[in-house]
Amino acid sequence: xxxxxxxxxxxxxxxxxxxxxxxxxxxxxxxxxxxxxxxxxxxxxxxxxxxxxxxxxxxxxxxxxxxxxxxxxxxxxxxxxxxxxxxxxxxxxxxxxxxxxxxxxxxxxxxxxxxxxx
Numbered sequence: 536x537x538x539x540x541x542x543x544x545x546x547x548x549x550x551x552x553x554x555x556x557x558x559x560x561x562x563x564x565x566x567x568x569x570x571x572x573x574x575x576x577x578x579x580x581x582x583x584x585x586x587x588x589x590x591x592x593x594x595x596x597x598x599x600x601x602x603x604x605x606x607x608x609x610x611x612x613x614x615x616x617x618x619x620x621x622x623x624x625x626x627x628x629x630x631x632x633x634x635x636x637x638x639x640x641x642x643x644x645x646x647x648x649x650x651x652x653x
């Protein structure tokens with residue numbers, strides 16, 4: 536009788552330990568999103584800084600359009616499309632005479648400075 540009693544106790548305990556709710560499944564690992572790209576890369580642009588070290592003010596033309604009048608020691612930064620040539624012209628603000636030019640092709644997300652000293 537003791538053997539049967541012990542067997543019944545073991546059976547009851549075994550059933551009691553298995554009768555609970557099943558364990559929750561382990562969630563799948565979450566893959567982090569890819570890092571976002573810089574705006575200059577998604578928009579194919581670069582930064583161009585134009586500086587005037589001349590004693591007089593200069594009118595700056597970019598791609599044939601007047602963009603700024605730079606006082607002596609003044610500068611301006613503009614965003615331009617990368618990978619294409621951009622004609623730059625510094626002109627005397629009194630006579631509109633062209634005093635210096637450049638034609639840079641900038642790389643995506645690069646920063647480039649053009650300085651006029653004439």
